[in-house]
Each structure stands twice: as structure tokens, then as C-alpha cells.
Amino acid sequence: MSRATVPGLIVSAPRSGAGKTTVMLGLLRCLAEDGVKVRPYKCGPDYIDPAFHRAACGEASRNLDSWAMEAGILADQLALPGEMAVAEGSMGLFDGVATPGASGNGSTADISAITGWPVVVVMDVSGHAQTVAALALGLKQFRPDVHVAGVILNRVASPRHERLCRLALDDAGIAVLGALPRRGDLTLPERHLGLVQAVEHPDLEVAIACYAAFLRAHVDLAALRALAAGGMPLGMSRLCRPPAQRIALAQDAAFSFTYPHLLAAWRAAGAEIFPFSPLADEPPPDADCCWLPGGYPELHAGRLASAHNFLSGLRQFAKSRPVHGECGGYMVLGESLTDASGQAHRMAGLLGLETTYASRRMHLGYRRARLLSPLPGYDCGQSLRGHEFHYSTILSQPDAPLAEVLDAEGNTVPETGSRRENVTGTFFHLIAEAA
Structure with a gap:
């Protein structure tokens, strides 16, 4: 049976630690609260983040991995029902391995190219201002098959700081979809393999509700929803076989x-x-x-x-x-x-x-x-x-x-x-x- 992707978008960043998980969880909760049947995904081989995604929107999250998954297995993940897909990237947008695997090199950019989903880049602007436009423009132009649709500024220090960043990005022709003020209380606890597991978080529901409220106050959610695109057919699916009955x-x-x-x-x-x-x-x-x-x-x-x-x-x-x-x-x-x-x-x-x-x-x-x-x-x-x-x-x-x-x-x-x-x-x- 031929499958097609749900229209969606990807939350990515130039590097790890820029704040994309906070944005992802807040966005999933906002969409769920607004009655959208959202389908969450995680780019790359991560088994911790999907549990947070499920806690945020009530829907099971799946991995999309271009190095390990050939087209049939990717098609099986992408054929899940929903009104809108939202995928969280891994590391930086173009980061992967040097040698391609089953469908690509494991980067978030590969998943954008395969699905047709546009990318929203979360940019940590602490420590710079107008230079953010040069970084965003580089991301936008690096691969013609990857559509960078806009940015969300994170860790903005002041109204003046935001204004400088916005002016530079406007001159570069890059849409600013939101600006998140710097806050020290919106971090998830971590250990050596990444985030502490969702089941261990001391008050995960309160944390996700705070992320959602933060996004509603500082991000253009209607513009984000309007960006969702894709829906291309991906052919026949192929299931991974079970180890036993x-x-x-x-x-x-x-x-x-x-x-x-x-x-x-x-x-x-x-x-x-x-x-x-x-x-x-x-x-x-x-x-x-x-x-x-x-x-x-x-x-x-x-x-x-x-x-x-x-x-x-x-x-x-x-x-x-x-x-x-x-x-x-x-x-x-x-x-x-x-x-x-x-x-x-x-x-x-x-x-x-x-x-x-x-x-x-x-x-x-x-x-x-x-x-x-x-x-x-x-x-x-x-x-x-x-x-x-x-x-x-x-x-x-x-x-x-x-x-x-x-x-x-x-x-x-x-x-x-x-x-x-x-x-x-x-x-x-x-x-x-x-x-």
C-alpha cells in the first residue's frame, strides 16, 4: 500500500543546546491544547526525547533516521495518521556522519529533504546580535533541497537585543517567528546520556505547561502552523521483524x-x-x-x-x-x-x-x-x-x-x-x- 507523509515542520538548530527541546515540547502542548491532532517525531537515534514528546501531546513519537532506515522503514513511520507532524532535530541541522547509510548521513536536513517538511531554526542569540543573520542565511542557503522557513530567537537579553537581531534578519529576508527572553528556569535535568528520562522528571507536567505558556507569549503560533508542508508519497512500507511471537x-x-x-x-x-x-x-x-x-x-x-x-x-x-x-x-x-x-x-x-x-x-x-x-x-x-x-x-x-x-x-x-x-x-x- 502506498503511503504519504502528513504535512509538517521540523524544529532544528545550528547546534546542540540551543533550546530546541524546550520549543518542541511547548509547541506540541500548544497544538494539542488547540485541538490539533499532532504527530511527533525525533530525528536520529534518540530513545529519550520521544517519551517527552508523548508527555507533551499524548501521541506516541517515532524516530526518523536516514542513516539506519531505508525508504520502506521510513515510509512506515511517516504514514502514521495526524493533521500535522512536528519533528525535533538532533544536534545541528546538517550534522551527521561522513559516509551515507541507508537513506542519507543521519542528519536532520536529510529528513527535511525526504519529507518536504520546512525547518524552523531555534537560534541561541546570547553573545551576539546582527551576526545571527549571517548564521541563519548560511543555514538557509547551504542545501537547496532543505527549506529553512524561519527562525525563533532564544535567550534574548533585552528589547534592544531583540530589535538588533530582527533588523538584521529582516534585511537578510529571513522570517522571525518568535523571540524568547532569557530565562534560567526552563531547563530539563540531564545526566551523561542526555536528558533524565521523562518518567523520572520530578514535575514534568508543570514544566511542559510552562514551556507552552512561554511559547504562547512570545512565538507566532499561527504562523508556525501555516508553515506545515510536505505530504509527498513515500512508496511501500516495510516492517522490522519481531524476535519471536x-x-x-x-x-x-x-x-x-x-x-x-x-x-x-x-x-x-x-x-x-x-x-x-x-x-x-x-x-x-x-x-x-x-x-x-x-x-x-x-x-x-x-x-x-x-x-x-x-x-x-x-x-x-x-x-x-x-x-x-x-x-x-x-x-x-x-x-x-x-x-x-x-x-x-x-x-x-x-x-x-x-x-x-x-x-x-x-x-x-x-x-x-x-x-x-x-x-x-x-x-x-x-x-x-x-x-x-x-x-x-x-x-x-x-x-x-x-x-x-x-x-x-x-x-x-x-x-x-x-x-x-x-x-x-x-x-x-x-x-x-x-x-
Whole structure:
């Protein structure tokens, strides 16, 4: 069945930290309050922001990733119903990897070019004034297939500061859609992987309501809505295959990094998902496969080590059925996890992996893996695309490698994942099968 995109726009910025998440959440809430059936998206491999999007507008958010998703998988995400789509960019508008992947280099600009959605750029103007016009003009002219429709000024210091920025942008022919005064109380708490998860925010509803009120006071929302464009056909959709018919899925504050498009695709393919909570000391429910996603197990290592029902149930499950762990889930399947204070905690022992957060090193980037052994849902020899982002260090990885793993530029990555009998694990989070 042929699919078409919903008319939409993209909230982007010249760099990370410019304030696009504040604008995105406030805009989603305003649209929802105004009765618009909004469809939220996140550009790139981010599994934290989509939960904030859902809290803001009540609709599930999906990832759009031009490096990891070929056209059929992108089409499946873009075909979701709605009156208007709003996508939050990642990093700077044109930032991605050097070597193109399935549909592009992973940049927000790629998604604009593919969908036809115009871009609204959030510009942090602290520290400069008229120069903002040169930056905006460069963004507007850099790629002819990307339509930069206007800017929202952020962290404006004074009426005079705003006037200088507006005059320069007007001379450059760039629309100013709003100007947000500098405020120190509109930030979201963060930790090493980015924002603190939505479920952990102490008062998320109040925060989002404040963002919405802030936007209503300082942004031309009618002009923003009028910019929504696109709606081009994207051809046939293709679903990501489920790992099994009945899936036991770990789901709590320690295991929450699962891409929404994967869960939706598994369900659409007829799979049943049975959530359980290791932190509540629940064993895996009866299923054909157990899947432990990533999250923050290092913050809960003591509780997990003492969760005897969970650990014994997991070991029993693995005797006869496949178990797979991604990143944090992979670490919990190993022998031990040492937290940031240097205390080692005994984990499930289903793999020989030993990891530590006491010596932190960032591992970040896209991954292409060719399986050397089967993974639940995938055969030996198949290629997968994913993304890795963690700060743990491997102390020991004695089991057979699960895959040959390359980064986006084709360089070999030493974190190969591992396999022992029915148990597999990877440091990369699966996004899609490689064509």
C-alpha cells in the first residue's frame, strides 16, 4: 500500500543546546491544547526525547533516521495518521556522519529533504546580535533541497537585543517567528546520556505547561502552523521483524531504551509483548524470547544484584529459550557490573562480560553489524544497523563474538557483542535490518 507523509515542520538548530527541546515540547502542548491532532517525531537515534514528546501531546513519537532506515522503514513511520507532524532535530541541522547509510548521513536536513517538511531554526542569540543573520542565511542557503522557513530567537537579553537581531534578519529576508527572553528556569535535568528520562522528571507536567505558556507569549503560533508542508508519497512500507511471537520485555527505570518504531513493528507483525520489571524483582513471564533493552542499570546495580526472583527466573528462562540484551541489558546478562563508585555487583552470569563505570569512556556512533551467530529474529550472516551510546568500559569479554561490527565509516569496532548457548548481547541498539 502506498503511503504519504502528513504535512509538517521540523524544529532544528545550528547546534546542540540551543533550546530546541524546550520549543518542541511547548509547541506540541500548544497544538494539542488547540485541538490539533499532532504527530511527533525525533530525528536520529534518540530513545529519550520521544517519551517527552508523548508527555507533551499524548501521541506516541517515532524516530526518523536516514542513516539506519531505508525508504520502506521510513515510509512506515511517516504514514502514521495526524493533521500535522512536528519533528525535533538532533544536534545541528546538517550534522551527521561522513559516509551515507541507508537513506542519507543521519542528519536532520536529510529528513527535511525526504519529507518536504520546512525547518524552523531555534537560534541561541546570547553573545551576539546582527551576526545571527549571517548564521541563519548560511543555514538557509547551504542545501537547496532543505527549506529553512524561519527562525525563533532564544535567550534574548533585552528589547534592544531583540530589535538588533530582527533588523538584521529582516534585511537578510529571513522570517522571525518568535523571540524568547532569557530565562534560567526552563531547563530539563540531564545526566551523561542526555536528558533524565521523562518518567523520572520530578514535575514534568508543570514544566511542559510552562514551556507552552512561554511559547504562547512570545512565538507566532499561527504562523508556525501555516508553515506545515510536505505530504509527498513515500512508496511501500516495510516492517522490522519481531524476535519471536511472544516476547518478554524488561521495562522499568533500568530498562527503558527501546525504540518506539520497533515495538510498533513487532506488534503490527502479530507479536505479543509481555512487559516485566526486574527492579520490582519480577522474573520473565512465559514467552518465546526474553529481551532486555538498554537503560541505566548502573544506577540500580545494587537492586538488580539482589533481585533474586528476576535473576533466577532469567537463568531458568535461558536454559531453553533465547535471551538477548542491548547495552545495559547486555551488561546485566554478564558476570559483573562495577558502578561509578567502584563497587562491583554480581549480575546474571549468563555471559562472561564484565563491565565498569569506574573508568568512564564514551562510546558513541552508528553501527553496522554482520551476524556471526543467530540473534532472535535474525539469521547468521544477516546485517543490521544500530547505534551505540554508553560510558562503560569492558574488563572482560571471554565469549564468542556475536557479530563483526563496523562504525559508520567502515572502521572495525571492538565491541562485537557476544554469545553463549541461548544468550546473546550487543552494545549497539538495533534500529533496522540492513538492506
